[in-house]
Amino acid sequence: MxxxxxxxxxxxxxxxxxxxxxxxxxxxxxxxxxxxxxxxRTPLGIEDACRIIGKAKPTVYTLVRKRLLPCYKNGKKLYFFEDELLDWIATGKKKTLLEIRTEAESDVRRRNQNIGGR
Structure with missing residues (x-):
């Protein structure tokens, strides 16, 4: 309260x-x-952010400029939080072949049910 x-x-x-x-x-x-x-939560500088996500400084600056990477700016300095950077990395997960196959099979079944239900 x-x-x-x-x-x-x-x-x-x-x-x-x-x-x-x-x-x-x-x-x-x-x-x-x-x-x-x-x-x-302790803010990190650009060097730590580069180390966590495995990118060079120019790449990080580009990602920030395009608003693709979560960051905070105070004056001329950029700040990052480790948990947000790790979440950003996790959103880029590529699907496995098994996940793609399962998704495709469920789409085919759903479409067949829709066609049969008409």
Whole structure:
């Protein structure tokens, strides 16, 4: 629950939320578990981006200019996040022959059903 959402009308809901958070913290402390934190995303420079995706700097600059590669710009410097670069690589997956064959067979079956159903 966000602090901006707290008003007199939803005060009971806010108190309930706080009680559940406190109970969760007590449980973690009693078990000796560290609190779960989301990992911080650290921005990478152009050199790290080149190393991750295996491309030369001019190629990365071209991909950025064509808006094909996810990036952020602050001033004159480009920044990248590793998870976004890995996702970008994953979107370029080539289908295997088995995947192509299975897809073609399902298309043929679907078309035959459509022709027979007319």
């Amino acid at each position: 966000n602090a901006n959402e707290i008003s007199f009308e939803n005060l009971p809901k806010a108190v309930g939320h706080l009680l559940s958070e406190i109970a969760e913290l007590k449980l973690m402390v009693s078990k000796g578990q560290p609190p779960v934190t989301t990992p911080k």
